[in-house]
Amino acid sequence: MNNLAATFMENLIFVLEFLGLVAAMVIIAYVVEKLEKKKNGVKERTLTTRKIAMIGVFSAIAAVLHVMDFPIPFAPDFYKLDFSELPALIGAFAFGPVAAVMIEFCKIVLKLLFKGTSTAFVGDLANFIIGCTFLLPASIIYLFRKNKKNAVIGCVVGTLVMTIFGTAFNAVYLLPKFAELYGLPLDSIIEMGHVINPAINSVNTLVVFAVAPMNILKGGIVSIVTMLIYKKISPILHNTK
Template sequence: MKIIQTVLENSLFVAQFMAIVFIIFASSYAIEKKFNTINSSRERILNTKKIVVIGLFSAISSVLMMIEMPLPFAPPFYKIDLSEVPVLIVTFAYGPVAGVLTEFCKIVLKLIFRSTNTAFVGELANFVVGCSLILPAGFIYLFNRNKHYAIIGCVAGTLFMTVFGSAFNAIYLLPKFAQLYGMSLDNIVAMGSSVNPAINSIQTLVLFATVPFNVIKGVFVSGITVLLYKKLSIILRSQGKAAVRAGVN
């Protein structure tokens, strides 16, 4: 009976995962389409060229996702990867919807090659928190495709990811992780306490581990993306006359 219950719980979580993916994709598509309508843009949100690049950058991103770096102040399940760099580049080049698709394809490829060791909770966290970085950055960049707005977008994305990602961990991800692994939240807190004695509750775990984790990841991903901006100017300029006029400053 316990096995059946575990299977049902995991199946339900996967269904919730896919529902969240659909909601984020549909919302991003509706907002980007509305933006294009307001600006009289005839550019298709998705086309063959974009899909090909999405596939290529998803593959690169999935490889980067498997290269993880532990942090000395956080429990072992918090590890930084730079898989959002290719995703953010695609977001700037082709729009938020393309970024969400790249983020999702990255997760699918990672699961194909490496499966999951977090009952899909880690993958959901990576997808949702990753989207909380790329979507604010991508929508801000739509207003003016130049380096200045790319930097503003990255700053806004990092701040939003820090706030939303930390709250999402405290309210949903950490309790769900504990549930699916059949452990209590106290066990998770203890994992944090072992590396940082100041961690003695879910709130302090989020404050002293999740928040700095998101800030560091956002800064690294944003910094690398901005450094690569000029070298990727050909891709960025291909998005229309507006990008050509803006140039790369």
Template sequence: MKLITNIMTDFARFGALMVIILLTFVIAYLFEKIAKIKQGDNTRVLDVRKLAIIGVFSAIAFGLMLFEFPLPFAPSFYEFDFSDIPALIGGFAAGPLAAVMIEFIKVLMNLIFQGTNTAFVGEIANFVVGAAFVLPATIIYRFKKTRKTAFLGCLCGALCITVTGSLLNAYFLLPTFAAMWGSGIDTFIGMGAEINPAINNLLTFCLFAVAPFNLLKGVVDSIVTFLVYKKLSPILKHGFNKPAQNNNKKEA
């Protein structure tokens, strides 16, 4: 109850994040509709096959979320996992809305089966940061499915997750955790300084710990997706595209 009480005192920040989450779904839906209109596709944004694949990739993402490990250049409470990869693959195959839905369902499943020890703060942040990665990547790829746009999309996604993760930590996560646990932000900065002496304030903490962590996550997830999606692409295309459609451009 104490955690919930502390969170409610910071209602404005949580309200802003709720708006961001809602906007994420709206943006994904709008770009999917725009892409369909531009391509003369009158099918539904989400058909039965897409929903089935979303379910499968959400389950895979949830499974990968269970295998977390720290990185040597960041405090141990930052744990690396590969759960954004299924969302990116699903988004490449089914569009940006599918990617965002996979991110959301993954976090929801984790809450249901694992619970939360951060009073939903970590879970909300996980969704926002994950969506910041997969949404721009899948939007770019959705309009022109080539290896070049897949690369540009992943590059944009990696930059977005780096910036979003840093801002989210500086203005929401670290202040909220500090309030919840009754400690100052200096406690987290001290943990970072033990690993990297260059960390001495919030700015350097984000520059030398948070930003590299998220950038590495974006790059690694992108590389793995490129390797895996190329092999899965024929199966995913058969599941999501009309048989009559034939795209002569080389897809990722």
């Protein structure tokens, strides 16, 4: 009974931490958008009815792509690659940082409703937070000057921030938390990586040889596809000819 209560409290604390990080991402995005609107004298609400509707559409597409994740050959099986940040980045460029964070959060909620979690929610937190570290820099840079050059710069910066933050966050918090909540010794997780790549023999080498290249790959592919299609679909998203 005591073990059950302890497990419940651990999961409750983790969920509260998750929600706290969600709130922090929303606040950062909201403050940046308000500053940009104030600078340009724009009085439009941050979330209009049209924006909310489009956030719903992009969240649904992102959730489908998230469910269609797949393992990668250079990382343990619990690391999965997906391209759900693609609709989120398009939504971020079209509607701003707040929309980006809301798409990411709604995507995770929809994924949990339809598929559940296989990583004691740690993977879901990782996907949200690390996704936001890609989307927020990219959308904020593009927000203040909307041109192709800034879009490219934003994508490059976003990919770098996601890679650096994702690597550190996995090493310091996510992997130890996954081991704690899933009841799997950290040494066993490292051994999974070692079987795939003999150079992996610690938490640091695991994140360097598995997490970092995965985030670079994801950021690069999502950025390239967005650059190729955004200009073509932008008039549709903004309801202009």
